[in-house]
Amino acid sequence: MAREATPATEPLRVVGRAIPRHDARDKVEARTLYAADWQMPGMLHGAVLRSAYPSARIRRLDVSRAAALPGVAAVLTARDVPRNVLWTDVPGQTSEVGPLRARLVLLADGVVRYQGEPVALVAAETPEVAQRAVEAIDVEYEPLPGVFDPAAALAPGAPRVHEEGNLLARWQIRCGDVERALERADVVIDTTYRCQMVDHAYLEPEAGVAWVDADGVLTIRASTQVIEHFRDVAEVLGVPHNRVRVIAPYVGGGFGGKEDVTVEVFLGLLAWRTRRPVRMVWSRQESLLARAKRHPFVLRYRTGAARDGTLVAQRIELLGDAGAYAYLSALVLLYATVTACGPYRVPNAEVQARVAYTNNPPTSAMRGFGAMQMVLGYESQMDQLARRLGLDPVEVRARNALHKGDRLPVGQQIETRVAVIEAARRAWAGLGPRVAPRTPHHRVGRGLACNIQPYGRIVWLHDWASAWVGIEMDGSVVVRAGVPDIGGGQASALCQIASEVLGVEPAQVAIHIADSALTPLAGTTTATRQLYMSGNAVLAAARELRARVLEVAARLLEAPPGRVELREGAAVAPDGRRVALAQVMKECARLGVPRSHLGVYHAPAGDPVDLARGGRVFPDYTFGAHAVEVEVDTETGAVAVLRHVACHDVGRAINPQSVEGQIQGGAAMGLGYGLLEEVVVEAGVNLTTSLGTYLVPTALDLPDVEPVILESGDGKGPFGARGIGEPPVGPPAAAVANAIEDATGVRITELPITPERVARALGLLESPAPGRA
Amino acid sequence: MSTPSAPSGSLHAVRVTVNGRPEALRVPARRTLLQVLREDLHLTGTKEGCGVGTCGACTVLVDGRAMLSCLVLAVQADGRTVETIEGLSRDGALDPLQQAFIAHDALQCGFCTPGQVMALRALLRATPHPSLDEIRRAVEGNVCRCGAYPRIQQAALEVARAAEGYR
Numbered sequence: 001m002a003r004e005a006t007p008a009t010e011p012l013r014v015v016g017r018a019i020p021r022h023d024a025r026d027k028v029e030a031r032t033l034y035a036a037d038w039q040m041p042g043m044l045h046g047a048v049l050r051s052a053y054p055s056a057r058i059r060r061l062d063v064s065r066a067a068a069l070p071g072v073a074a075v076l077t078a079r080d081v082p083r084n085v086l087w088t089d090v091p092g093q094t095s096e097v098g099p100l101r102a103r104l105v106l107l108a109d110g111v112v113r114y115q116g117e118p119v120a121l122v123a124a125e126t127p128e129v130a131q132r133a134v135e136a137i138d139v140e141y142e143p144l145p146g147v148f149d150p151a152a153a154l155a156p157g158a159p160r161v162h163e164e165g166n167l168l169a170r171w172q173i174r175c176g177d178v179e180r181a182l183e184r185a186d187v188v189i190d191t192t193y194r195c196q197m198v199d200h201a202y203l204e205p206e207a208g209v210a211w212v213d214a215d216g217v218l219t220i221r222a223s224t225q226v227i228e229h230f231r232d233v234a235e236v237l238g239v240p241h242n243r244v245r246v247i248a249p250y251v252g253g254g255f256g257g258k259e260d261v262t263v264e265v266f267l268g269l270l271a272w273r274t275r276r277p278v279r280m281v282w283s284r285q286e287s288l289l290a291r292a293k294r295h296p297f298v299l300r301y302r303t304g305a306a307r308d309g310t311l312v313a314q315r316i317e318l319l320g321d322a323g324a325y326a327y328l329s330a331l332v333l334l335y336a337t338v339t340a341c342g343p344y345r346v347p348n349a350e351v352q353a354r355v356a357y358t359n360n361p362p363t364s365a366m367r368g369f370g371a372m373q374m375v376l377g378y379e380s381q382m383d384q385l386a387r388r389l390g391l392d393p394v395e396v397r398a399r400n401a402l403h404k405g406d407r408l409p410v411g412q413q414i415e416t417r418v419a420v421i422e423a424a425r426r427a428w429a430g431l432g433p434r435v436a437p438r439t440p441h442h443r444v445g446r447g448l449a450c451n452i453q454p455y456g457r458i459v460w461l462h463d464w465a466s467a468w469v470g471i472e473m474d475g476s477v478v479v480r481a482g483v484p485d486i487g488g489g490q491a492s493a494l495c496q497i498a499s500e501v502l503g504v505e506p507a508q509v510a511i512h513i514a515d516s517a518l519t520p521l522a523g524t525t526t527a528t529r530q531l532y533m534s535g536n537a538v539l540a541a542a543r544e545l546r547a548r549v550l551e552v553a554a555r556l557l558e559a560p561p562g563r564v565e566l567r568e569g570a571a572v573a574p575d576g577r578r579v580a581l582a583q584v585m586k587e588c589a590r591l592g593v594p595r596s597h598l599g600v601y602h603a604p605a606g607d608p609v610d611l612a613r614g615g616r617v618f619p620d621y622t623f624g625a626h627a628v629e630v631e632v633d634t635e636t637g638a639v640a641v642l643r644h645v646a647c648h649d650v651g652r653a654i655n656p657q658s659v660e661g662q663i664q665g666g667a668a669m670g671l672g673y674g675l676l677e678e679v680v681v682e683a684g685v686n687l688t689t690s691l692g693t694y695l696v697p698t699a700l701d702l703p704d705v706e707p708v709i710l711e712s713g714d715g716k717g718p719f720g721a722r723g724i725g726e727p728p729v730g731p732p733a734a735a736v737a738n739a740i741e742d743a744t745g746v747r748i749t750e751l752p753i754t755p756e757r758v759a760r761a762l763g764l765l766e767s768p769a770p771g772r773a
Numbered sequence: 774m775s776t777p778s779a780p781s782g783s784l785h786a787v788r789v790t791v792n793g794r795p796e797a798l799r800v801p802a803r804r805t806l807l808q809v810l811r812e813d814l815h816l817t818g819t820k821e822g823c824g825v826g827t828c829g830a831c832t833v834l835v836d837g838r839a840m841l842s843c844l845v846l847a848v849q850a851d852g853r854t855v856e857t858i859e860g861l862s863r864d865g866a867l868d869p870l871q872q873a874f875i876a877h878d879a880l881q882c883g884f885c886t887p888g889q890v891m892a893l894r895a896l897l898r899a900t901p902h903p904s905l906d907e908i909r910r911a912v913e914g915n916v917c918r919c920g921a922y923p924r925i926q927q928a929a930l931e932v933a934r935a936a937e938g939y940r
Contacts (some may be wrong), residue, residue, distance in 0.1 A: 251882060487883065
């Protein structure tokens with residue numbers, strides 16, 4: 001790894017060190033109890049009956065045969081759900097977001113709108129009986145015409161997925177005079193790109209156990225990114241919010257797929273009805289069939305530039321597929337709209353974005369959340385522009401890159417350093433000397449792609465996080481934070497921050513996470529926000545606690561309060577005299593000084609913005625650049641990525657090892673997106689419901705991604721950190737497409753870049769491309 | 774729901790040694806080794822990621838060879854020796870592979886980790902000093918969606934390069 005040395009504003013002992021993760025030992029010993037590993041006495045097993053049709057009326061639904069099977073404890077349909085419609089604000093948020101609210105039907109009520117939509121729930125003594133009961137439910141469907149393409153959905157006379165029509169959301173941005181600027185541009189690049197639907201495909205399928213605990217509190221221990229779903233479960237059951245508790249054990253991968261409710265509500269309904277513990281574990285097939293996925297988009301970009309490569313205008317039209325239910329589609333489209341011009345100065349810009357309902361699987365949050373899909377558009381355009389004008393790919397980006405203080409087309413001013421140019425140069429240089437093609441029919445080429453990705457939630461949401469930090473009587477430290485850890489080292493980073501501030505070793509910090517009843521709420525582990533938000537909350541709590549402890553310690557040491565330090569589990573005077581933290585705690589107890597503190601961090605807040613008029617949308621952004629070298633087999637169209645250098649400015653790397661892991665992992669997911677993965681849906685029928693047909697990259701498919709960490713120190717997180725969870729997934733696909741043109745001269749505009757697509761572009765195949773579903 | 778066993782009338786006697794401990798079980802013919810390990814023996818370290826042999830999360834050693842326990846029927850394990858991730862650390866001491874995984878941060882969510890470790894253990898038992906290419910091939914069937922592949926390979930290489938070999 002390469003790491004940019006930056007002068008620290010304060011000497012740091014623990015932050016910035018590549019220490020073993022807090023959760024690593026349990027995970028390598030497999031002591032971590034994931035959601036499906038939990039068993040309880042008398043536990044029932046839950047199962048879901050799902051629609052076989054993408055669009056149909058339910059003419060008859062008869063559960064009597066199923067309910068009569070021995071060992072079946074409950075069979076529930078829409079009529080058994082106290083409140084069957086969930087109005088989902090942004091998950092986990094307490095402020096309403098008005099037009100972004102989405103209606104979600106929990107169990108199909110008379111109509112099914114996508115294949116795999118839940119129709120009924122079963123709880124039974126064994127998984128086998130539950131499955132038999134699901135199969136014994138009699139459903140008579142009347143297939144209805146469906147619509148399976150967003151453009152077709154918006155055409156007049158299209159079948160309506162919902163009564164209110166198929167246009168789910170639309171956003172637009174306008175700045176300057178695009179028409180005029182495009183007319184006057186020396187060169188205009190006009191291309192339409194398509195990106196596909198993909199799945200999160202985390203290794204741990206959706207799972208959980210629910211039971212009614214003491215005092216009638218419904219407790220749900222589930223694999224989720226959002227413990228605040230306790231509110232949704234309470235609303236569905238019609239019980240007070242304080243009677244539902246959600247616990248998130250360590251999650252076996254989330255990537256946005258466990259942001260919306262999955263098993264939580266179903267488990268709650270079954271446990272509440274049966275008054276027995278219930279476990280529900282979705283199969284891989286179920287997960288791939290029915291859980292919300294990443295939005296496919298059609299992106300039309302027209303980019304105008306001057307002869308020297310300076311951008312003068314961009315007109316962008318976006319059309320996304322929301323599938324059958326809204327989930328977070330309106331927000332995903334907002335992210336796409338705001339970032340559609342990339343990390344560049346575009347003086348005249350227009351973005352018209354729409355997302356439409358179809359009878360395809362629903363789409364919602366996935367790592368990169370709309371912003372990542374745009375990278376294919378803006379970075380293909382930059383490369384095509386460079387090629388047309390004979391400019392160096394790094395140079396054309398450097399000429400147009402945003403700088404601190406510039407405004408995005410939406411009108412938001414960038415308040416922190418924009419390291420796009422540096423990242424592009426570092427990534428490009430990191431490729432090293434060019435590799436020679438192996439055979440005469442191989443071609444080698446290089447591609448670059450930069451990106452902009454928000455971290456933290458939309459400022460209208462008035463986002464906040466709280467965390468509790470305390471010191472025990474023996475001097476050991478406890479952190480409590482309602483943070484689901486989905487594998488990004490969320491809990492570990494918080495330990496490291498508390499350890500830094502309170503002067504104890506990280507191993508002496510215990511952390512309790514993600515229990516909506518017992519840990520202060522921290523908001524969701526989504527939107528690249530946990531290190532930023534909860535990191536700041538822990539920092540605030542630990543600093544307040546330190547200030548109090550130092551005051552008491554200074555008295556014990558008879559030293560000036562401003563000169564005493566906490567280190568190695570002790571308070572240390574300037575002359576080296578020390579008193580153990582345990583001793584200071586005793587003194588705090590004697591004096592009645594609190595030994596804990598609840599820290600709260602409020603993100604920058606703002607009012608809802610009419611994008612067309614403009615304003616601030618996100619707290620801040622993370623910037624980066626990836627460079628790849630690919631080898632294309634011009635006889636088969638096969639593409640191999642030989643080298644991949646991924647560079648991001650993370651502000652400050654709290655744990656460089658974890659940051660590297662995030663960058664490498666994001667790049668791996670981005671390469672899978674670019675080269676392999678696609679949820680293939682034909683007339684609403686999902687053809688990729690196993691990992692045998694839905695291709696996730698393996699150890700043999702990927703190069704060793706080389707992470708390069710830049711530390712500008714200029715971020716809004718703790719110690720100047722920026723978020724890095726989502727950003728690295730954005731650039732790889734566009735970088736590969738750019739490298740393929742460099743190698744072969746052909747431009748691929750559709751993902752995934754399969755050998756067949758490349759072969760077609762190279763003219764190797766004579767038959768026409770099959771029509772898109 | 775996770776892959777259920779088909780209904781079955783009769784039970785079959787299975788004697789199997791798991792992590793050095795002899796177990797005598799009575800199982801339906803269709804019950805998989807994975808189900809027996811997780812549900813009957815409460816060895817939940819072995820994970821189910823797909824149930825149909827496409828992800829590698831359920832990898833265990835059967836008579837020293839890496840196998841996907843979701844594709845092995847419990848009755849097929851009769852008379853055999855099974856090793857799971859729980860058998861690796863003894864008396865609080867970690868296996869060299871486990872140590873290397875921690876040192877190289879070769880995991881994120883950790884769900885694929887037991888399968889990765891067991892697949893590499895089988896390789897290192899058979900080939901004490903494997904090459905990087907042999908390592909990649911040994912874990913090609915173990916999906917890591919967090920993308921920790923390079924770090925997993927580096928961890929395995931460190932163990933492979935140890936002069937004393939792998940125990």
